[in-house]
């Protein structure tokens with residue numbers, strides 16, 4: 001495993017574990033997953049050196065935080081749990097209240113990384129950052145992060161907090177490579193972290209799905225799995241398969257290695273099985289050659305998916321964990 005130092009947080013594994021899938025109905029993994037596989041995935045992740053676990057108050061209405069806590073057991077205070085507050089009316093007392101709810105479910109006195117789940121379109125960051133700053137000053141969180149923030153908004157959040165917002169968690173993969181252009185250079189310059197969510201494009205980069213075999217649940221509404229995008233993505237997937245074969249690894253692993261080949265990027269793939277988790281963690285030790293990295297970057301830039309900006313409905317569903 002490889003680690004990266006994050007201000008206020010400490011060393012963070014460059015492959016983390018995303019836990020939106022835990023207890024959230026929209027992934028369609030069912031109660032066997034929530035009650036069994038999810039915990040096994042967390043425990044195996046720990047054995048393999050993963051220290052970053054991403055969750056949110058809204059995932060499964062708190063179930064993700066609870067399942068994660070139970071699986072981590074006594075180790076929960078030794079790892080970097082990154083949770084998120086959903087900023088509806090994000091005044092300081094409300095942020096404090098939302099924090100207390102998460103801290104209770106996580107059974108933690110201090111949440112190492114606490115993130116604003118998305119930029120509130122009508123309330124400026126000066127409001128939410130007042131509450132976040134108070135939590136930081138009180139030692140109840142290790143560092144403040146944001147999620148789904150543009151670069152301008154990330155900078156505005158810095159100003160509002162009066163100190164650096166250490167990370168920005170954004171949709172980032174070979175199939176959604178926009179952060180390459182602005183967020184990654186900013187993170188490199190300013191020593192921040194870009195945390196790549198949906199780093200496997202929700203499984204698309206696993207290479208298993210196609211027009212005749214599409215995933216259901218929340219992914220049925222993901223435009224990346226639409227017929228036109230599945231057709232357009234073929235050259236990118238073809239190259240990914242080639243690069244993966246050259247290293248004798250899976251396409252998903254090459255996709256994660258490409259992200260880790262970028263400065264200041266960590267990835268938080270979700271997993272439907274322990275086996276997937278093992279493959280994903282192993283990607284942390286995979287080095288792509290410079291020409292492979294560059295070729296994948298060109299292919300990612302050339303892929304222009306239609307309609308991938310999440311619709312409001314998708315966003316709301318993800319936030320509500322349903």
Ligand SMILES: NC(=O)c1ccc[n+]([C@@H]2O[C@H](COP(=O)([O-])OP(=O)(O)OC[C@H]3O[C@@H](n4cnc5c(N)ncnc54)[C@H](OP(=O)(O)O)[C@@H]3O)[C@@H](O)[C@H]2O)c1
Nearest residue numbers: 018019020197198199200201202203206252269270272276
């Ligand atoms: N901040 C936000 O707004 C936001 C939004 C979305 C996600 N997130 C966070 O980011 C995490 C990850 O994103 P995500 O779950 O949307 O997408 P993802 O990590 O790109 O995709 C996860 C899915 O891909 C498949 N997969 C995983 N490993 C694989 C492998 N080695 N080979 C083939 N397929 C594999 C699995 O689905 P199947 O096996 O069923 O195909 C798995 O559930 C979430 O859990 C959550 O913590 C945050």
